[in-house]
Structure formats: structure tokens, C-alpha cells
Amino acid sequence: xxxxxxxxxxxxxxxxxxxxxxxxxxxxxxxxxxxxxxxxxxxxxxxxxxxxxxxxxxxxxxxxxxxxxxxxxxxxxxxxxxxxxxxxxxxxxxxxxxxxxxxxxxxxxxxxxxxxxxxxxxxxxxxxxxxxxxxxxxxxxxxxxxxxxxxxxxxxxxxxxxxxxxxxxxxxxxxxxxxxxxxxxxxxxxx
Amino acid sequence: xxxxxxxxxxxxxxxxxxxxxxxxxxxxxxxxxxxxxxxxxxxxxxxxxxxxxxxxxxxxxxxxxxxxxxxxxxxxxxxxxxxxxxxxxxxxxxxxxxxxxxxxxxxxxxxxxxxxxxxxxxxxxxxxxxxxxxxxxxxxxxxxxxxxxxxxxxxxxxxxxxxxxxxxxxxxxxxxxxxxxxxxxxxxxxx
DNA sequence: AAAGTAATTTGATGTAGATCAAAAATGGTT
DNA sequence: AACCATTTTTGATCTACATCAAATTACTTT
Numbered sequence: 001x002x003x004x005x006x007x008x009x010x011x012x013x014x015x016x017x018x019x020x021x022x023x024x025x026x027x028x029x030x031x032x033x034x035x036x037x038x039x040x041x042x043x044x045x046x047x048x049x050x051x052x053x054x055x056x057x058x059x060x061x062x063x064x065x066x067x068x069x070x071x072x073x074x075x076x077x078x079x080x081x082x083x084x085x086x087x088x089x090x091x092x093x094x095x096x097x098x099x100x101x102x103x104x105x106x107x108x109x110x111x112x113x114x115x116x117x118x119x120x121x122x123x124x125x126x127x128x129x130x131x132x133x134x135x136x137x138x139x140x141x142x143x144x145x146x147x148x149x150x151x152x153x154x155x156x157x158x159x160x161x162x163x164x165x166x167x168x169x170x171x172x173x174x175x176x177x178x179x180x181x182x183x184x185x186x187x188x189x190x191x
Numbered sequence: 192x193x194x195x196x197x198x199x200x201x202x203x204x205x206x207x208x209x210x211x212x213x214x215x216x217x218x219x220x221x222x223x224x225x226x227x228x229x230x231x232x233x234x235x236x237x238x239x240x241x242x243x244x245x246x247x248x249x250x251x252x253x254x255x256x257x258x259x260x261x262x263x264x265x266x267x268x269x270x271x272x273x274x275x276x277x278x279x280x281x282x283x284x285x286x287x288x289x290x291x292x293x294x295x296x297x298x299x300x301x302x303x304x305x306x307x308x309x310x311x312x313x314x315x316x317x318x319x320x321x322x323x324x325x326x327x328x329x330x331x332x333x334x335x336x337x338x339x340x341x342x343x344x345x346x347x348x349x350x351x352x353x354x355x356x357x358x359x360x361x362x363x364x365x366x367x368x369x370x371x372x373x374x375x376x377x378x379x380x381x382x
Numbered sequence: 383a384a385a386g387t388a389a390t391t392t393g394a395t396g397t398a399g400a401t402c403a404a405a406a407a408t409g410g411t412t
Numbered sequence: 413a414a415c416c417a418t419t420t421t422t423g424a425t426c427t428a429c430a431t432c433a434a435a436t437t438a439c440t441t442t
Contacts, residue, residue: 060337062337068336068337070332070333070336082329083330086321086325087321087322087326115314116314119310119313122306122313123306123307123313125317126306126316129317129320130277131277133325134274134277134324135277135278137328137329137332138273138274138328141261141328141331141332141335142251144336145259145335145368146251146253146259
């Protein structure tokens with residue numbers, strides 16, 4: 001059951017046919033292989049990506065060169081480096097595919113143009129931010145502040161029950177902000 | 192140097208005079224005493240508050256009845272329970288004044304009306320979210336994931352150098368996600 | 383299938399910060 | 413000033429999770 005780009009857009013907020021057509025034209029359909037980088041640090045994030053299937057991680061690389069995952073997206077998700085995208089500043093993080101993935105990309109400049117041109121599109125964009133961005137980040141923030149390692153792991157499993165079939169435990173432990181050793185012990189019921 | 196409501200609004204994105212007037216009329220000027228609750232859990236957050244001076248905390252109350260601070264706002268800040276406000280769901284957290292404070296409040300319904308009515312106002316609202324909400328939350332999230340207790344404290348001091356004159360160390364430690372004992376030791380240079 | 387590399391697990395030990403208990407400092411009230 | 417409540421500090425101990433090292437398992441590539 002593959003979703004079309006039109007479906008994704010209309011599900012956020014239905015647009016009139018003429019605007020929808022114009023919006024769709026601004027998207028580029030892309031397929032990239034596993035390990036491909038959508039964004040590298042230092043570059044300004046110019047895109048918003050709508051993934052239809054695949055898997056992606058966002059990560060920082062710290063001073064010691066260690067990669068620390070900040071986010072996963074599996075299948076139907078919206079992807080960007082929010083801070084770099086909205087402030088048009090160099091990104092601090094990388095975005096990398098963890099599976100061969102299929103995406104639709106729209107540029108920041110196209111969004112800005114559409115926002116200027118169509119009142120209804122600004123309402124669509126507000127809905128996108130309010131529904132697809134804000135609750136997720138608030139939730140992640142609360143998890144990091146209030147939950148211990150085991151609770152964070154269980155919550156991730158609730159969200160993506162099959163994530164361990166698709167994402168390595170090393171990547172998962174990094175996102176959970178624990179070591180691979182600790183995740184292994186949690187999974188073995190030793191913690 | 193007190194800022195007027197007009198200044199605050201125009202600083203986000205300048206609006207034409209007629210729209211500005213209409214927007215200003217939707218705000219209510221409020222003064223509340225220290226300890227007053229702007230929001231309690233279970234209530235739907237109907238307001239966006241623009242504080243001109245004062246101090247506020249947001250906090251969760253956990254199952255054991257312990258209050259865990261999630262945010263501070265001092266002086267010129269925009270305040271709301273974002274998730275409750277955008278999803279119009281019952282709030283999980285409380286918002287409470289920590290000083291006598293002066294605020295301007297606008298209701299969700301007024302925002303929704305203005306968004307429907309004025310294209311320029313939607314652009315103003317997007318700017319508000321993109322500049323005043325997104326970078327802050329992304330930053331807080333990174334702090335919680337990557338910094339240790341001492342680094343989090345020093346970063347808070349960078350942001351609000353005089354915060355310890357206005358907010359109790361108990362509240363600060365809660366926001367930093369550490370105990371008052373640990374904060375005391377950090378400040379004494381013992382950690 | 384064998385070989386080599388990377389991912390995961392297991393065990394031993396270390397540490398940042400929590401918890402518990404009590405003392406000291408601070409602040410508001412009469 | 414004296415009193416009470418609250419906040420902050422200090423010290424002793426405990427714990428969740430990190431770190432380090434080695435063994436095991438799984439995954440590629442020939």
C-alpha cells in the first residue's frame with residue numbers, strides 16, 4: 001500500500017486542485033541507496049524530504065569523532081534539519097539513509113515562494129509544523145528528561161515494534177543515549 | 192526600557208497598520224502575582240502569552256508527586272504549553288509564575304481567526320514558530336542528550352547570567368534534571 | 383565453506399550523580 | 413530580636429550506567 005505524494009500532501013491539509021498541482025510540481029522524486037547522506041555538517045539544509053519508504057538517521061559527530069544519533073525516521077515520515085532549515089544556517093548534524101529509500105524533496109526557496117503566493121499553503125505549512133514537528137520534539141524532550149534507559153527503549157519499541165529488524169543495535173543505543181553494552185543488557189533482561 | 196506590545200509584534204514580522212491594529216485588539220493585558228498558575232494539568236491551553244517582565248516555570252508533576260521543571264522564561268519571552276495549544280488536548284504540565292509578572296494574552300481562537308483572515312498574519316505566525324520556538328527546543332534537546340550536569344548549568348548561566356538572583360536553586364536544579372544537592376556541589380566547585 | 387570484518391554479548395571495574403540524613407544558612411512573621 | 417519554615421549545604425553511601433577488555437555471534441566476500 002504505497003502512498004502517493006498527493007495523498008501525503010492532502011492528508012496534512014486538503015488543498016484546492018490548482019494549488020495542489022503547483023505544490024506537487026515543486027517536489028522532486030528521489031531514490032537513494034543505503035548510507036547516502038542527505039545532509040552533511042556545515043551545509044545549509046535546503047530541503048524538506050517526505051519519505052515514502054526507507055529508513056534515516058540524524059546524528060551529531062562530537063569532538064572525539066563519535067557519532068551520536070538524534071533521530072530516526074522509518075517509512076512515511078517528514079525529514080529535515082529543522083534548525084538549519086528554518087534559520088538557513090550551516091547544519092551541525094548529518095542526515096544519512098540506513099536503507100535504500102524513496103523520497104520526495106522540496107526546496108526551502110519553493111516553500112518560501114508558495115508561502116508568499118498562496119494563503120492556503122501557509123495554513124498547510126502551519127498544520128505540518130503543528131502536527132508533525134511540535135508534538136514529536138516535545139515528546140522526545142520529555143523522554144530524555146524523565147525516562148531511564150529501559151523506559152526509553154520500551155517506548156521506542158512501542159513506536160516502531162520491528163525496529164530491531166531494520167536498525168542495528170549500535171544505532172539504536174546511540175539514539176537512546178546509552179552504550180551498546182547497556183542496550184544489550186536491557187534486552188537480555190539483566191537491567 | 193519597557194517594550195510595548197506593538198514593538199514585540201512588529202519585531203517578529205512587521206505587519207501593515209490595519210492588521211497590526213486588529214491583532215493588538217485581540218490581546219489582553221494582564222498582571223498576575225507570584226505563584227499564580229497560567230495553566231494546570233487537565234486543562235486545554237487556550238492562550239499564547241507574551242511576557243514583558245516577570246518569571247515563569249513550566250513543570251510536570253510525576254506519579255510520586257514530585258514537580259519537575261521543564262522550562263523557564265524570564266522577561267521578554269513567549270509562553271505556552273505547545274502541545275496542548277496546538278493539539279487542543281488537555282495539558283500534562285503546569286505553568287506557574289515565579290515573580291509578579293506582566294503579560295499579554297491572546298486566545299487560540301483569535302489566532303485561528305486571524306490566520307484565516309490575513310495572509311500576512313500566517314507569515315507572522317510561521318516566523319514566530321520558526322524563530323522563537325524551534326531553535327530553543329532543538330537546543331534544549333541537544334543539551335539533555337549531550338551535556339553533563341555542570342555543562343548544562345554553565346549554559347543556563349550563559350543564557351541568564353543573573354538567574355540565581357531570581358530563581359531558587361531548587362527550581363534551577365529541577366530544570367537541569369539534577370538534585371539540589373548536586374547543583375550545590377557544582378556551584379561549590381566540588382564537581 | 384572458509385576467512386575476515388563488524389556487531390553483539392558477557393564480565394569486571396569505575397564514576398557521575400542520586401539518595402538519605404543532618405547541619406547550616408536564609409527569609410519572612412510576629 | 414526571636415521564632416519558625418524553607419532553602420541550601422555538607423557528608424556518607426548507593427546505583428544506573430559507562431568504560432575497558434575479551435569472547436561470541438552474525439554478516440560479507442571470495
